[in-house]
Amino acid sequence: MSRVLAGNPRVHAELRERVLAAVEELNYRPNRVARSLRVQQSSTIGLIISDIQNPFFTSVVRAVEDVAYRHGYSIFLCNSDEDPEKERLYLNLMRDENVGGIIVTPAREKRAALDGDVVAQTPMVMLDRRMVDVEADAVLTDNLEAAHRLVSHLIANGHRRIGAIVGGADITTGRERMEGYVRALQDHGIERTPALAIQVIPKERNGAEAAARLLALP
Amino acid sequence: MSRVLAGNPRVHAELRERVLAAVEELNYRPNRVARSLRVQQSSTIGLIISDIQNPFFTSVVRAVEDVAYRHGYSIFLCNSDEDPEKERLYLNLMRDENVGGIIVTPAREKRAALDGDVVAQTPMVMLDRRMVDVEADAVLTDNLEAAHRLVSHLIANGHRRIGAIVGGADITTGRERMEGYVRALQDHGIERTPALAIQVIPKERNGAEAAARLLALP
DNA sequence: CTGTTAGCGCGTTCAT
DNA sequence: ATGAACGCGCTAACAG
Numbered sequence: 507m508s509r510v511l512a513g514n515p516r517v518h519a520e521l522r523e524r525v526l527a528a529v530e531e532l533n534y535r536p537n538r539v540a541r542s543l544r545v546q547q548s549s550t551i552g553l554i555i556s557d558i559q560n561p562f563f564t565s566v567v568r569a570v571e572d573v574a575y576r577h578g579y580s581i582f583l584c585n586s587d588e589d590p591e592k593e594r595l596y597l598n599l600m601r602d603e604n605v606g607g608i609i610v611t612p613a614r615e616k617r618a619a620l621d622g623d624v625v626a627q628t629p630m631v632m633l634d635r636r637m638v639d640v641e642a643d644a645v646l647t648d649n650l651e652a653a654h655r656l657v658s659h660l661i662a663n664g665h666r667r668i669g670a671i672v673g674g675a676d677i678t679t680g681r682e683r684m685e686g687y688v689r690a691l692q693d694h695g696i697e698r699t700p701a702l703a704i705q706v707i708p709k710e711r712n713g714a715e716a717a718a719r720l721l722a723l724p
Numbered sequence: 725m726s727r728v729l730a731g732n733p734r735v736h737a738e739l740r741e742r743v744l745a746a747v748e749e750l751n752y753r754p755n756r757v758a759r760s761l762r763v764q765q766s767s768t769i770g771l772i773i774s775d776i777q778n779p780f781f782t783s784v785v786r787a788v789e790d791v792a793y794r795h796g797y798s799i800f801l802c803n804s805d806e807d808p809e810k811e812r813l814y815l816n817l818m819r820d821e822n823v824g825g826i827i828v829t830p831a832r833e834k835r836a837a838l839d840g841d842v843v844a845q846t847p848m849v850m851l852d853r854r855m856v857d858v859e860a861d862a863v864l865t866d867n868l869e870a871a872h873r874l875v876s877h878l879i880a881n882g883h884r885r886i887g888a889i890v891g892g893a894d895i896t897t898g899r900e901r902m903e904g905y906v907r908a909l910q911d912h913g914i915e916r917t918p919a920l921a922i923q924v925i926p927k928e929r930n931g932a933e934a935a936a937r938l939l940a941l942p
Numbered sequence: 943c944t945g946t947t948a949g950c951g952c953g954t955t956c957a958t
Numbered sequence: 959a960t961g962a963a964c965g966c967g968c969t970a971a972c973a974g
Contacts, residue, residue: 540967
């Protein structure tokens with residue numbers, strides 16, 4: 507039976523027919539949990555997102571789910587909510603669930619210590635941000651360059667008093683974008699006003715508060 | 725060992741210590757797949773959403789994930805993308821994964837036939853929309869009443885030419901809201917202009933197109 | 943080509 | 959209070 511459903515070619519047509527008939531008759535469905543236990547792997551990808559309400563991450567989720575679906579995989583979604591402790595818990599959980607792989611947008615650059623070595627046991631890819639102390643592939647944008655160009659563009663248009671709201675210094679994106687901002691100002695000989703640059707944990711609410719603070723400046 | 729970790733009280737303190745020490749030493753982690761196979765249940769909730777990029781559903785996902793987390797459950801997320809066939813596949817998948825329960829926002833009122841009876845085998849709750857041919861609890865809003873009040877409000881403010889863009893007639897929300905719209909017009913003796921009421925599958929793109937059509941009307 | 947068997951890692955039951 | 963054995967449903971290996 508296993509062989510028939512697995513598409514093993516070395517089975518007689520007649521036997522295959524009989525098995526398929528029985529499958530139909532009993533509307534049998536293979537138990538994925540048992541299968542997963544047996545092969546020590548599951549057709550599931552753990553997706554640990556740092557903020558499920560952030561539209562950027564939403565489109566990530568959508569895209570990942572999309573190609574996973576096309577390949578017969580499904581998604582174990584976790585929302586770390588920018589909380590390293592929750593992230594750690596979920597990372598361990600994914601390992602314990604035998605997922606085929608993990609995609610994570612790390613909440614911080616330094617990861618909290620993991621129970622055992624999740625990374626060694628489960629394929630993992632980082633997205634949008636990195637954990638600096640973990641050896642794994644990552645898909646990233648060049649935040650420094652992007653921020654630098656952004657600020658340079660404003661300067662070219664005659665602006666001199668330029669603010670910035672970016673992620674915390676302990677998140678790749680925040681650190682790099684801040685660096686791009688600072689360098690662009692330097693490169694154009696503009697003096698920095700520290701109060702104009704704010705770093706927050708990247709949630710909508712924090713950004714709004716920071717913006718309000720900037721706008722209230724004299 | 726199993727007894728210790730399960731918190732079974734009938735085990736000697738000294739033995740418990742020894743077990744705990746070993747657990748620590750080997751940093752042992754229970755295998756959730758094996759557990760799930762054994763108890764025929766998992767601490768996982770299947771969440772089948774009809775459009776992951778819709779901010780309404782995003783907040784649903786967030787909320788569900790939140791309370792699941794607090795109870796030690798995690799989320800198996802699926803995006804049916806308003807496609808009944810994908811929904812059917814995922815419903816079956818959730819059953820095959822032995823999830824503890826399913827939350828679904830149905831893509832259509834009439835569900836496609838399910839392989840076997842998923843509903844009989846797995847607790848299920850419908851959210852925002854119903855499947856009319858499935859016996860299960862549902863958490864809903866009163867769409868008819870809401871649409872009725874909305875339109876009545878516009879009428880009270882002097883408007884007479886009122887358009888509507890709602891979900892398809894084969895989705896609970898679409899059907900009910902349309903009914904509220906129609907009734908409100910009737911109740912205030914306003915003649916319906918059929919071209920003003922459009923029903924589409926509720927995706928951002930469809931809504932934008934419909935709006936453009938409405939605005940192009942003479 | 944096909945039937946049988948072992949074992950994945952648990953929780954539970956049956957004996958102590 | 960604890961150890962031993964069984965079986966959840968599957969796949970892979972082994973034997974015919």
